[in-house]
Amino acid sequence: MKGHAMSLVRRAVAVACFVALAAVDSSAFKFEIHVAITNEALGEVVANLPANLKQMLQTVPGVPITSFSNIAIREIGNANKARDTGDCGNRDDVNVAAVPCTSWTSESKAAFDYLSMEPASDHFDNEAIQVSSNQISVARNDILAHLRAGRYVAARKVLGGALHAIQDFYSHTNYVEIGYRIIESRIGTGDDSFSQGIPRLARSNEPVCVQVTPLLRDPQEFLITQLSQENKQKLINAADKLVEENNTLLNRTRRDAIKNVIADRPLTSGHFFFPGDSALSIAVMLFLPNNGDPSEITDLGKCRHGWQAGVVQPGINKDGPERPGHAEARKLAKEHTMRFIVDIMREIRASDPDYMPEILGLMGHERGTRVIESVRVGVPGAPNGESWDTALGSALGFFVRGTQGLKNIQPDVLVCVESAHLPGTCANVCEDTDWSIDLNAYVCAQPVGPTGVLYEPDLRVLVREVDFGQPRRVIASFRVEDPAKCDPFCSLALDPDRTIWIQFQFKLVSRYSWRSRTTPPVTFPPIDGIPIATPSSGGGSPSRPSASPPPSGAPGWPSAPAPSGTTASVPASASGSFAPPANPNARTVAPSSAARLRTPEAIDTSLGLRDADSCTGADLFFPQGTVLARSPLGQQLGQDQTNRLYQAAAFAMAVSDTATKQNVLNAIQSKVGDDAFFGAMTLVIGDIQQSRTIVAAYQEVSKYLVGKVVSTGLNQMLQPPRPPSALAPEVDRWILKRLATAPLVSEAVDRMFTGPQPISAECTINQLAKDGFTDVVNGR
Secondary structure, three states: OOOOOHHHHHHHHHOOOHHHHHHOOOOOOOOOHHHHHHHHHHHHHHHHHOHHHHHHHHHHOOOOOOOOOHHHHHHHHHHHHHHOOOOOOOOOOOOOOOOOOEOOOOOHHHHHHHHHOOOOOHOOOOOOOHHHHHHHHHHHHHHHHHOOOOOOHHHHHHHHHHHHHHHHHHHHEEOOOOOOOOOOOOOOOOOOOHHHOOOOEEEEEOOOEEEHHHOOOEEEEHHHHHHHHHHHHHHHHHHHHHHOOOHHHHHHHHHHHHHHHHHHHOOEEEEEEOOOOHHHHHHHHHHEEEEEEOHHHHHOOEEOOOOOEEEEEEEOOOOOOOOOOOHHHHHHHHHHOOOHHHHHHHHHHHHOOHHHHHHHHOOOOOOOEEEEEEEEEOOOOOOOOOOOHHHHHHHHHHHHHHHHHHHHHHHHHEEEEEOOOOOOOOOEEEEOEEEEOOOOEEEEEEOOOOOEEEEEEEEEEEEEEOOOOEEEEEEOOOOOOHHHHOOOOOEEEEEEEEEEEEEEEEOOOOOOOOOOOOOOOOOOOOOOHEOOEEEOOOOOOOOOOOOOOOOOOOOOOEEEEEOOOOOOOOOOOOOOOOOOOOOOOOOOOOOOOOHHHHOOOHHHHHEEEEOOOOOOOOOOOOOHHHHHHHHHHHHOOOOHHHHHHHHHHHHHHHOOOOHHHHHHHHHEEEEOOOOHHHHHHHHHHHOOHHHHHHHHHHHHHHHHHHHHHOOOHHHHOOOOOOOOOHHHHHHHHHHHHOOOHHHHHHHHHHHOOOOOOOOOOOHHHHHHHHHHHHHHOOOO
């Protein structure tokens, strides 16, 4: 922290030299360039969305959505700019957009004042590449959380800052200089994302730049990797000579590090610094730009970031068009900016069934309010003998009220909801709820309130039994942390064998004008006393439980609320339908046709998969190899071979096990040769959108296979228990088992390169999963 007096001195000198210093690069692309990159990328987002999502935007009530709103563009741009100037809005208020600071009405002057406070990791400076990448990963998660909670201004504010850092990666590192012309897919993908892949990160003891100052005011700096072959050899010779003259560990380490840098071409970024805080230092800085180099430069041979203020401090930044490599860096920065936003929108769509309000909110078109339109619950029947009082009461009602009394043999259910801003609101009573054999529960579905109720997190739910219009006993009292996560439902275990499920239907309304709470909740017990219904875990499929319904005339709800803290997780349905899990304690009975179905031919017919023998038509999940097809390699190989090679690369990326993945990669390499293999993998892996789509496609294939197995009843041939939640990981194990040895891998890869037409990654995975399922069923 600088002293007050020192700050005044520095400020005085800065004011005196304002005209010169206003031109100092603020450790980033210049303001107008950052904003231009962001605006251009925002303008291309809609065109690069998946076709079905793009079509959804065209059908939004009112004016079709074709771009981000002007307000959203301005907010994202200002948040981007505030990374250089500081944010003079309310940074802690999620509802307040970023406001770039100004000093003496100048953003450039504010940026100069802010230089000493900027974290290097906000700009990929000082070789803080992994730390910067991790911050982008955190920002991505924060953006998604803000969108799901309806905090759209906050999401745009975080997005602008993250985009600034992404753009600076290409401007501040040597990524462009070492020859890369595709976006860096490792950014923001994990805490240790740069520990693998190329280019590797420069090590702390590796010199990466050579500083030369032949004349005053004419300094130069060179990346070692950019030196001519002759000068690289001179550098190595000089290091060898130093070792010969003084054979110390330090000199040998230094020489070896130089050789490694020349050979590996590692990733580095420049160090941004001023020579000192005193007035004299700043004055000298204007005439001796190399004065006061930090030890990272003088002792370790790291690179300067560089700046200009009348004179030029050399460095590797590409912040302005006058800097070598600026055009290439700008192009990659725009491409990555657009892809980052598209990926967020794709993830929203994949993770939230009611995704449109979130996507519209991010784009600045938050015209409506999300409300819960209706609620649906599934309540299990009671064991034999429980709640016969209700059944007897209904039988007595037959004599008193005639046939009207019989309706109450089937239970009536009342569902009420409440939240911080929503007073206790009950749906209409579900009269004569029907027992569903498929769902193993009594099902009640009713609209909530006259116009729906406000969507909010921490929703409290009360389910009661009603008899002849009078509430009788509590079936369950629980809370849902986020109703939007109940996809397709949330669940709560009432006891080990019985579970209650709840599902919500949402809609977007232009204005919400119904009741809101003005007093604290009073309907339900304190929050600590209410168990939580957990979202379904995903990956399963609907199944018909084998448990029998309760005895006729015995609706049988529990006589007390569920015990606090009991939870149960239910797998999601692959088809999105509302379905409970199979009862793990129930005895699984194989169908009478089990013996016939065990044959490979019968299994093949039942599943009806697109496999090696029937791989026709467009893939359901895996994308086409557009990146590879447009490349010089793709044009050289031709359309057929390019498609085969792309699908093989997609298959390798989709395999989850590391050792098996390597076996697959080796098999592909031996099949097509080094040049085609490395060229294809570089292109496919390097395209961040396509590579993520491939991994997601594998998960979708697994879900689809689970749905096929369950819907055809084949899961009953597996050893119990086999609820849908267990089938998704089983699919993965079946596939990996069929790739367990090099010959099996080679056989699988051969399928993709032989035959009259290309066999896709999807068809290959289907074939392996089907073969694995057949093996398990027949005990092989």
